[in-house]
Amino acid sequence: MSLRYALLALLRVGPLSGYDLQKLFAESVGHVWHAPDSQIYPELKRMETEGLIAGEEQSRGVRGRRRVYHVTDGGDQAFLEWVNGPLEYSRVRDPAHLKAAYLESAGAEARRAFLENHARHHTELLHRWQAELERIRSGRHPMLERRLATTPQSEWARTTAFKEFAYEGLVERAQTEIRWAQRGLQMLEDLS
Amino acid sequence: MSLRYALLALLRVGPLSGYDLQKLFAESVGHVWHAPDSQIYPELKRMETEGLIAGEEQSRGVRGRRRVYHVTDGGDQAFLEWVNGPLEYSRVRDPAHLKAAYLESAGAEARRAFLENHARHHTELLHRWQAELERIRSGRHPMLERRLATTPQSEWARTTAFKEFAYEGLVERAQTEIRWAQRGLQMLEDLS
DNA sequence: CTAAACATGTAAAGCGTTACATGATTCG
DNA sequence: CGAATCATGTAACGCTTTACATGTTTAG
Known part of the structure; x- marks a missing residue:
């Protein structure tokens, strides 16, 4: 549930493709919240269908493509609700x-x-x-x-x-x- | 994956029913590894089918029943393999x-x-x-x-x-x- | 007789992990 | 032309959570 906020935090700074996001993720938020690519791409899709982010398809070379995402107003609001809202602590499991x-x-x-x-x-x-x-x-x-x-x-x-x-x-x-x-x-x- | 070892740790001391286990769990291992009843009962069943524990059906009153589990040799061995084996640390997620x-x-x-x-x-x-x-x-x-x-x-x-x-x-x-x-x-x- | 404690689960959904899968582009 | 990097996923499985579901026995 925190993954999407970690992604929003990065995207709020500026638009990024899934790939860029994933690279940047590993060397920043990834230090406190690990996520593999196989989780990031589907989550981005879900976030787009939920209207938190919007993606623009770009072409790269002849056949290449990349989807660059940016945060929507809804996504910005969701992020702010998250940082301003209470944090729920999960049960002990150590x-x-x-x-x-x-x-x-x-x-x-x-x-x-x-x-x-x-x-x-x-x-x-x-x-x-x-x-x-x-x-x-x-x-x-x-x-x-x-x-x-x-x-x-x-x-x-x-x-x-x-x-x-x-x-x-x-x-x-x-x-x-x-x-x-x-x-x-x-x-x-x-x-x- | 640790749940079963937490359960084995308790059962190794002596036979217990799912209910007893669940009560005891909450006030001992539960302090470092939370698990609700709805996870404990099915896990006990699975452990029984895998031969780690064995249960004996007891009757309680006229219609009541309870299943008392004890650790089998296989379960004891599995527990010892766990304590003696290496611990895998999960990724950071904080x-x-x-x-x-x-x-x-x-x-x-x-x-x-x-x-x-x-x-x-x-x-x-x-x-x-x-x-x-x-x-x-x-x-x-x-x-x-x-x-x-x-x-x-x-x-x-x-x-x-x-x-x-x-x-x-x-x-x-x-x-x-x-x-x-x-x-x-x-x-x-x-x-x- | 009624509440508390005893007793045992099922079902659905979400999150995370691991493995698998594929192809394009750019740089040397 | 081959390797590194860019680019994006799917599928299956397992663990955890939450909610639901049901019935019995004992003590007061």
């Missing part, structure tokens, strides 16, 4: 902590592997998010640049601040997970 | 941080409401998990008690330690989210 709770049934090797993997996984995320933060702070973020180009200069600080803030939250979360896993590894040593 | 990244498009009121709600939501989770931790530490946890009853005393410390550890991770995560939201509220003041 494979890592579920497994952690039953780790005593695992072998010594599997316990260590689990915790090391947890630390590794979140370290990768941490790096990704730190790099993203760096790009935002240094003004080298592709989507943010496009975004600021259509934003009054008086709003630049605010716009950047919210982007930074979002990624800071992700960085802190990753750090918390890494600390937890490392404390777990320490615990394994203490227990043996 | 509604709260997605929205946070576009908060500058929201009105001042909606921004504050979002962050306050985020803090409130995670404060509730924090309380739930702290209470759970307290029950684990004081030996008043229903599932853990049943569990320890079938565990050699030499393993009690270890078993309890892993449960504590899992919930500590959840507590720390909730605290991180609350701190983040509160820093965001501070940021709103600073920006205005």
Whole structure:
């Protein structure tokens, strides 16, 4: 349900084809909301039939074609309703902590592997998010640049601040997970 | 895919009916993996046809019946493969941080409401998990008690330690989210 | 006798994943 | 001319949610 708002957020900055959108998606919103192409194209179609976006068919070379979408007034309104509306939190469903709770049934090797993997996984995320933060702070973020180009200069600080803030939250979360896993590894040593 | 392992974890301690399981589920594993009854009953059936568990029909009063399930050798093995196997992390999909990244498009009121709600939501989770931790530490946890009853005393410390550890991770995560939201509220003041 | 608790599901719809499928264009 | 990139999907399957659906037993 959030996918369409992620797509609208990108399209609100300017018209894009499904392909461009998908590329841009991967290196911006995709960091907080993954979606494969096979989900993006059908969703764009659905959004068009619902009147949130409109597409124009363009030709590319002799036989090539691409469909460039832009946000309609309805889509803009839907986006604003989403950002201004309440967020519903989904139920807890946490494979890592579920497994952690039953780790005593695992072998010594599997316990260590689990915790090391947890630390590794979140370290990768941490790096990704730190790099993203760096790009935002240094003004080298592709989507943010496009975004600021259509934003009054008086709003630049605010716009950047919210982007930074979002990624800071992700960085802190990753750090918390890494600390937890490392404390777990320490615990394994203490227990043996 | 984790649901069945959560169910197996409970059943491995001792046979239970779908109803008992569902009640126990809500106050133990349900804290890290939510599932409604309408998902539990069909899953039990599927697990039975796959040979992971076996059910015995019991009568209750004149017309009443209940099906009591126990774990088969195959189910036990499947559970051990799960705890000993690698955990696959799902792709990032984070509604709260997605929205946070576009908060500058929201009105001042909606921004504050979002962050306050985020803090409130995670404060509730924090309380739930702290209470759970307290029950684990004081030996008043229903599932853990049943569990320890079938565990050699030499393993009690270890078993309890892993449960504590899992919930500590959840507590720390909730605290991180609350701190983040509160820093965001501070940021709103600073920006205005 | 009535409410709460016991007991067990079905059906439909939505979202997401994975695998499959195809073709055009541009650059070197 | 071949590889990379551009461009767009379909199909099948699985998990989750929500709503609906029904009946029994026990305690007060």
